[in-house]
Amino acid sequence: MQPPTIKPVSDSALLLEFENKIDRSTNQQVLAVQRRLAGDALDGVVEIVPSYRSLLIHYDCTQIGLERLQNSLLELLASYSAEQETQRLWRVPVCYGGDAGCDLDEVAGLHELDTNEVIRLHSTAEFRIYMIGFAPGWCYLGGLPEALHTPRLESPRLRVPRGCIPIGGQQGLIGALPMPSGWRLLGQTPVRSYMPGREPAFLFAPGDEIRFYAIDAKEYASLDKAAERGELLIEAETL
Amino acid sequence: MNGLQVIHLTPLCQLQDLGRRGWQVQGVTRSGAMDRFNLRVANALVGNHLGTACLEFALTGGEFKVSAHSLRIAFAGEFELTINGAAQPCFVSHRLCRGDVLTVGTPRRGVRGYLAVAGGFACKPELGSCSTHSRSGIGGFGDRLRAGGELPTQLNAVAHGLERSLRPALRRPLSREIRVVRGPQDEHFTAMGLQTFFKSQYTVAQDSDRMGLRLEGPSIEHAGDGNIISDPVLPGSIQVPAAGQPIVLMADGPTTGGYPKIATVASVDLAALAQLAPGDPLQFIEISVADAQSLLIAEESFFSSIEMRLDRF
Numbered sequence: 001m002q003p004p005t006i007k008p009v010s011d012s013a014l015l016l017e018f019e020n021k022i023d024r025s026t027n028q029q030v031l032a033v034q035r036r037l038a039g040d041a042l043d044g045v046v047e048i049v050p051s052y053r054s055l056l057i058h059y060d061c062t063q064i065g066l067e068r069l070q071n072s073l074l075e076l077l078a079s080y081s082a083e084q085e086t087q088r089l090w091r092v093p094v095c096y097g098g099d100a101g102c103d104l105d106e107v108a109g110l111h112e113l114d115t116n117e118v119i120r121l122h123s124t125a126e127f128r129i130y131m132i133g134f135a136p137g138w139c140y141l142g143g144l145p146e147a148l149h150t151p152r153l154e155s156p157r158l159r160v161p162r163g164c165i166p167i168g169g170q171q172g173l174i175g176a177l178p179m180p181s182g183w184r185l186l187g188q189t190p191v192r193s194y195m196p197g198r199e200p201a202f203l204f205a206p207g208d209e210i211r212f213y214a215i216d217a218k219e220y221a222s223l224d225k226a227a228e229r230g231e232l233l234i235e236a237e238t239l
Numbered sequence: 240m241n242g243l244q245v246i247h248l249t250p251l252c253q254l255q256d257l258g259r260r261g262w263q264v265q266g267v268t269r270s271g272a273m274d275r276f277n278l279r280v281a282n283a284l285v286g287n288h289l290g291t292a293c294l295e296f297a298l299t300g301g302e303f304k305v306s307a308h309s310l311r312i313a314f315a316g317e318f319e320l321t322i323n324g325a326a327q328p329c330f331v332s333h334r335l336c337r338g339d340v341l342t343v344g345t346p347r348r349g350v351r352g353y354l355a356v357a358g359g360f361a362c363k364p365e366l367g368s369c370s371t372h373s374r375s376g377i378g379g380f381g382d383r384l385r386a387g388g389e390l391p392t393q394l395n396a397v398a399h400g401l402e403r404s405l406r407p408a409l410r411r412p413l414s415r416e417i418r419v420v421r422g423p424q425d426e427h428f429t430a431m432g433l434q435t436f437f438k439s440q441y442t443v444a445q446d447s448d449r450m451g452l453r454l455e456g457p458s459i460e461h462a463g464d465g466n467i468i469s470d471p472v473l474p475g476s477i478q479v480p481a482a483g484q485p486i487v488l489m490a491d492g493p494t495t496g497g498y499p500k501i502a503t504v505a506s507v508d509l510a511a512l513a514q515l516a517p518g519d520p521l522q523f524i525e526i527s528v529a530d531a532q533s534l535l536i537a538e539e540s541f542f543s544s545i546e547m548r549l550d551r552f
Contacts, residue, residue, distance in 0.1 A: 010420040010503035011531035013473055017423075022468055049263045049471040051495055056471035058260075061532045062539050133469065133495030136267045136375045140469070176266075177375055194265070196365065196377060202265045 003077055004033070006070060009056065012046075014069065016055040022142055022170070026053050027130050028085060031207045036080060042072055050206050051131045052140075088236035089209040092174065092189050094123070095220035100161040100188035107150055107167070107184050119214055121145045122165075122186060127172050127210040132202075137176030137194025139204050144172045156182030163189045165212070174210070190223035191233050198230045209239065241307035242360065242392035245385060246340070248301035254360065254379040255353075255490075256292040259368035263494045267377065269474065270370035273297075273449060273490050273513035274351050276411045276538070277315040281355035283545045284313035284332045284403050291359040292369035294390075296352045297449075298516065300343030305335045306389065308396040312341065313403075316352020319344025331404040332357075334397060349413055349514035358394035372491060401551040409541075409548055414511040415521045419477065419502040420531050424467060427499035428479070432460035436501055437525055441485065445517045449491040452512060454521070458483030459501065469497040475504035477523075487512060505531035507538050 004016040016033065019026045034050045037057065044064030049056040059069055096119045097104045108115045125148075127141040144167055152168045157180065160166065164175035166183035173183055176194040189212075193203050204210075215223070227233055255278065258271020272278035272295055279289040300318060313332040314320050320327045321342040327333060329352070335341060343354065362369040362380065371379025383390055425433060441456035465481030472478070476488045478498035487504060488496070489512065504512065505526060515521060526534075541548075 007423040008420070008528045009423045009473070010475060011506050011528060011535045013503075015423045015470070017470075020468065047260050047263060049494065051470045052468045054468075054470045056473070058473070062536055066528060066532065131469065131495060132264065132266045133471070134266055134493045136262075136265060136377070138266050179374070201366070206264070 004055075006073060008066060011061055012058060014057045014059065014073070016057065016073070018053045020053060022052050022130065024128060024142065027128070027142070027207070030055050031085060033077070033080065036076060040076065042069070044069070051133065085207055087207065087209055087239040088205070089211065089239055090204065090234055090236055091211050091213055092191055092234060093215040093219070093223060094165050094187040094189050094212045095215050095217055096122075096187035098188070098217065100164055101186050103166070103184035104186050107148070107186065110150060111147060113147070118148065118186070121148055122167070122172075123212045123214055125172070125212075127212070129204055129206050129208045129210060132204065132206055135177060135179045137202055137204070138179070139174040139193060139210070141172035141174065141210055142170075144170055150184055152182040153184065154182075156180050160185060161188055163191065163193070165189055174204070188220070190220055190227045192227050195227075195230065203232060208236070241395045243303040243310070243341070243356070243390045244306045245383070245388040245390065246302040246304055247386050248384055249296070249299040251297040251299060252301055252384055253295050253371040253373070254292050254362060254384075255295045255370045256368055257290040258370050258490065259366050259372075259378070262366050263471065266494050267366060267375070268372055268491055268494055270368070270372045270378070271490050272353065274316070274353070274510040276510040277351070278353045279542055279545070280330065280405055280410070281313050281315035281353040283542075283549060284315065284330065284405065285311050285355045285357040286403075287355060287357065287359055289542055289545075291355065292362055293353040293355045296343055296354070298350055299345060302340065302342045303390075305337055305339045305341070307337065307392055307394070309334060309336045310392060310394070311335070311357035311397045313355050314343065314352055315355070315405075316346065317348040318346050318352045328404070330410060332402045334399065334402070350516050351513050356392050357397050358392060361391040361393050374491070403549040403551055405549055411510055413514050414508070415515070415519065416524050417508050417511060417521055418505040418526045418531065418534070419523050420505065420528050421502050421525060422500070423503070424499035425501055427461060427463050427467065428501055429460045429462050432462070433501070435459050436485070437523055440520050440522050443515050443517050443519045443521065447517055449489055451489050451492050452487045452515065454485045454487065456484070459485065461499070463499075465499065466497055467499050469495045472496045472500065473503070475506065475509055476500045477502045477504065489513070505534055507531075507534045
């Protein structure tokens with residue numbers, strides 16, 4: 001593994017930057033270091049936030065000095081070996097098209113594909129959650145087939161529906177609560193990535209594998225009711 | 240339940256504490272008080288734990304009627320404050336009785352102020368904090384914060400006793416010089432771009448809020464295309480989108496962002512930013528990580544002994 005660059009971020013955080021690209025092995029390294037750090041529970045480390053290719057470590061400088069933290073990190077990185085990650089796989093139902101998937105036809109048109117072919121490509125793709133960010137439970141997915149790489153909208157929509165399943169650039173997404181977004185909407189899932197008050201409130205984690213499958217509007221409606229009652233609807237398979 | 244009854248209130252008033260930690264990995268923003276200094280001062284004045292949730296006011300105020308038997312309150316921030324129509328000082332605790340009317344007016348200086356009640360408001364923490372994040376519907380008092388709403392407090396009565404105040408010399412002065420540490424993505428800017436950022440005056444734009452302060456001023460030159468692979472951000476991150484106008488992320492900012500960050504605000508100066516209004520000018524001053532940490536350690540030491548620094552009368 002190429003060692004990450006360690007950069008201080010003002011007085012209360014350190015940024016570990018790994019290779020500057022979006023790919024599976026870089027993201028696996030980020031998450032492996034995150035798990036290792038979380039396991040070590042260094043005094044003064046307040047919060048560890050992973051993303052595609054970097055890790056932000058929040059710390060309390062009244063408890064641990066910058067130099068000591070940097071040294072602990074270097075030690076950890078030197079002794080670290082990339083262990084196999086335990087992976088979870090989720091099969092996520094999606095109702096493609098309709099109001100919540102209003103860009104489906106346009107995406108098909110842009111790529112000169114049949115609408116059904118767009119659905120087939122999206123629902124057979126092997127997605128991985130690279131990062132959860134922006135808003136609670138918003139999962140950024142790598143693994144979108146090249147045939148579906150699509151520029152984002154020029155001006156974002158002010159509100160996209162709960163549970164939207166959009167694509168943008170080279171990425172896929174699982175939406176949670178309604179938010180502004182400039183991504184192209186392909187459909188909607190009844191699964192709540194985040195539901196306040198439910199146990200667990202959050203379903204997914206960075207590193208999880210995602211596969212989508214198509215459901216019709218009737219199935220959507222009945223699953224949506226169950227989700228509204230607090231049911232998770234799906235279970236993770238361990239790979 | 241007893242506490243404070245809302246007579247009228249601005250929608251910009253929210254319940255905030257020191258924020259929510261540990262959930263950014265799930266995309267949950269930290270939130271919490273924009274001015275953490277004054278939130279802690281307000282709590283100290285009424286004898287609370289310093290991180291107890293307070294009502295945060297921005298630019299406008301509200302009016303409340305005491306429905307508890309008696310309450311002790313304090314307001315930290317330079318606002319017009321009246322009790323039963325008579326002007327009262329901020330940064331001083333006051334004992335109020337059932338039926339008293341407390342009016343928070345507009346700021347005399349700055350933007351934000353904090354109303355603390357002794358014992359705290361009765362609010363169920365969500366994901367470990369009472370802070371409001373309205374965009375994701377997490378925490379806070381929700382629709383109780385409107386005319387007729389009842390804001391329950393933990394205590395229904397407080398004893399007579401010495402009131403407390405914080406003398407002006409110990410209050411945080413307003414400042415338009417904001418200390419920052421370079422990076423973490425300063426290499427995405429040209430030498431000229433960095434010079435523009437550190438030498439120019441910027442102005443707070445109209446569409447600034449708890450998510451971030453948008454700044455207007457000389458455009459900052461990028462070395463690249465102004466995009467990075469999205470990575471984690473924090474309150475104080477200064478993003479520069481392709482157009483070259485900086486945005487300082489604040490308490491309700493997103494957890495991740497895709498613009499390079501030229502610098503990061505020293506934690507102690509986030510409170511100064513929180514007191515800037517649209518139209519106010521500001522200038523960034525570069526300091527080292529060690530300097531920023533010394534400032535933060537000094538501030539924390541001030542708060543660990545604030546009990547001894549308050550005047551009692």
